[in-house]
Amino acid sequence: MEDLDYEMLKMVVISIERLRNGSYTEPAHEQQHHIHGSGERESLALTEYVFSTLMGHEDSVTDPSVLARYKEIATRIREQLLGSKFVFKSEESGGQPPSVSEMVQYLCRFHCNNFSIHDAQLFTMAEGTFPIGALFNHSCRPNAIVMYEGQIQVMRTLEDIAVGQEVCTSYVDNGVPRQERRQLLREKYYFDCHCPRCDGQSSQENTDASSSSHTGFRILDDLIDGDQDGPDGKKVDGEWLTKQFETIILPGAKSLQIPGPLLQPPKIFTRASFTSYIIHSLVPLIQTSVQEKEYTDRLFEVYRTLSVTAHSKPKPFSTTVMTNATSFFNTCLEHQSWALASKIGTFILALYLMIYPRHHPLVGLHCFTLAKSLWNDLEGGMTCVRLSHEILKLAKNILIVSHGAMGENAELVREVEAFMKTVETELQP
Numbered sequence: 001m002e003d004l005d006y007e008m009l010k011m012v013v014i015s016i017e018r019l020r021n022g023s024y025t026e027p028a029h030e031q032q033h034h035i036h037g038s039g040e041r042e043s044l045a046l047t048e049y050v051f052s053t054l055m056g057h058e059d060s061v062t063d064p065s066v067l068a069r070y071k072e073i074a075t076r077i078r079e080q081l082l083g084s085k086f087v088f089k090s091e092e093s094g095g096q097p098p099s100v101s102e103m104v105q106y107l108c109r110f111h112c113n114n115f116s117i118h119d120a121q122l123f124t125m126a127e128g129t130f131p132i133g134a135l136f137n138h139s140c141r142p143n144a145i146v147m148y149e150g151q152i153q154v155m156r157t158l159e160d161i162a163v164g165q166e167v168c169t170s171y172v173d174n175g176v177p178r179q180e181r182r183q184l185l186r187e188k189y190y191f192d193c194h195c196p197r198c199d200g201q202s203s204q205e206n207t208d209a210s211s212s213s214h215t216g217f218r219i220l221d222d223l224i225d226g227d228q229d230g231p232d233g234k235k236v237d238g239e240w241l242t243k244q245f246e247t248i249i250l251p252g253a254k255s256l257q258i259p260g261p262l263l264q265p266p267k268i269f270t271r272a273s274f275t276s277y278i279i280h281s282l283v284p285l286i287q288t289s290v291q292e293k294e295y296t297d298r299l300f301e302v303y304r305t306l307s308v309t310a311h312s313k314p315k316p317f318s319t320t321v322m323t324n325a326t327s328f329f330n331t332c333l334e335h336q337s338w339a340l341a342s343k344i345g346t347f348i349l350a351l352y353l354m355i356y357p358r359h360h361p362l363v364g365l366h367c368f369t370l371a372k373s374l375w376n377d378l379e380g381g382m383t384c385v386r387l388s389h390e391i392l393k394l395a396k397n398i399l400i401v402s403h404g405a406m407g408e409n410a411e412l413v414r415e416v417e418a419f420m421k422t423v424e425t426e427l428q429p
């Protein structure tokens with residue numbers, strides 16, 4: 001982190017001076033980058049201006065060791081620049097590098113405004129400051145996400161956004177439980193979140209089906225927070241997970257195509273029956289891309305049913321179970337245990353649909369992996385091939401929104417389409 005702070009601060013100090021004295025030239029690859037859609041390139045002057053307005057919360061950084069570290073880095077850079085050939089010739093600089101306190105301000109600004117730059121698969125590759133992107137506030141139920149095309153940051157909306165409605169991204173993984181999210185947001189960004197998911201009434205306070213959207217999202221955390229282990233304190237490991245999912249019946253491909261009424265919840269709630277219930281209730285509405293309101297109404301219905309029915313201990317869908325299921329899913333894929341991977345992957349899809357906005361890139365990427373696993377599951381026969389095809393259609397619908405139909409990230413949509421063609425040849429009579 002210290003090296004990163006050091007490198008970033010030095011680069012920003014030099015870039016700002018170059019912008020001010022007119023000697024900044026854009027790297028050739030940035031000039032060539034083609035912008036898709038109707039977006040306009042932001043000017044460098046605008047980037048610089050916005051950087052100067054970003055919140056740094058300098059007064060909230062109370063840890064003396066953090067401030068001492070920032071001061072030490074700033075002093076080091078200042079001394080280096082004073083002893084270097086780099087000339088500060090802009091009017092604003094007065095012929096000097098910025099003062100130590102100004103550089104400490106810059107560092108504070110990085111820490112509340114930085115982004116992790118990731119590739120199309122969401123693997124983090126680097127860190128960067130994008131002043132315009134940093135103007136977006138946070139919500140634990142975001143309606144937009146940050147993607148990257150090379151070094152260009154792209155904001156993509158996940159749903160229709162009305163005029164006047166705030167566009168929010170999420171600064172934290174939406175799969176993290178409430179308390180952890182609060183802590184992260186307080187420690188790094190110095191605010192208490194009041195988004196619909198954090199601030200609505202809890203399910204204990206209101207279980208009325210006609211209650212507001214705030215109540216709906218708030219129930220989610222009641223469902224996933226809490227229990228850390230399997231029953232009787234048993235470890236949530238591969239053996240335990242395998243037992244839990246032995247009885248999962250993979251949803252029939254046909255039932256995923258019909259946007260019907262909400263399914264009757266199963267009488268006995270297990271992780272397996274819960275998985276089928278969620279998949280059958282939500283997937284058909286994503287396949288047909290219904291309006292957001294219709295989708296969230298259905299989602300809240302699912303939440304409420306689960307909160308009334310599923311009070312078994314431990315909770316059937318805690319985030320700890322999700323974390324362990326995800327790593328077990330990857331192990332099954334590595335070992336080509338397709339049948340088990342398909343079942344665990346279906347459970348993870350159900351959880352993702354509960355937690356993330358339906359067009360979130362993580363949901364689309366997971367669908368693509370799950371579809372490949374289903375296709376490889378020879379034990380499942382044609383049922384799994386058909387299911388794989390349905391899940392691929394779902395992946396495509398989601399990835400077109402999250403990654404775009406054009407541009408660098410659309411390559412992933414093309415990959416899904418190519419795989420669909422392969423599956424379709426097997427479906428032909």
Ligand SMILES: C[S@@+](CC[C@H](N)C(=O)[O-])C[C@H]1O[C@@H](n2cnc3c(N)ncnc32)[C@H](O)[C@@H]1O
Binds near residue numbers: 057112190
């Ligand atoms: C990346 S900036 C977002 C832009 C910022 N609002 C501005 O005008 O510069 C992060 C800072 O914005 C504020 N912020 C972001 N989301 C918020 C939210 N949901 N509620 C309250 N403050 C928020 C916090 O002060 C946080 O440190």
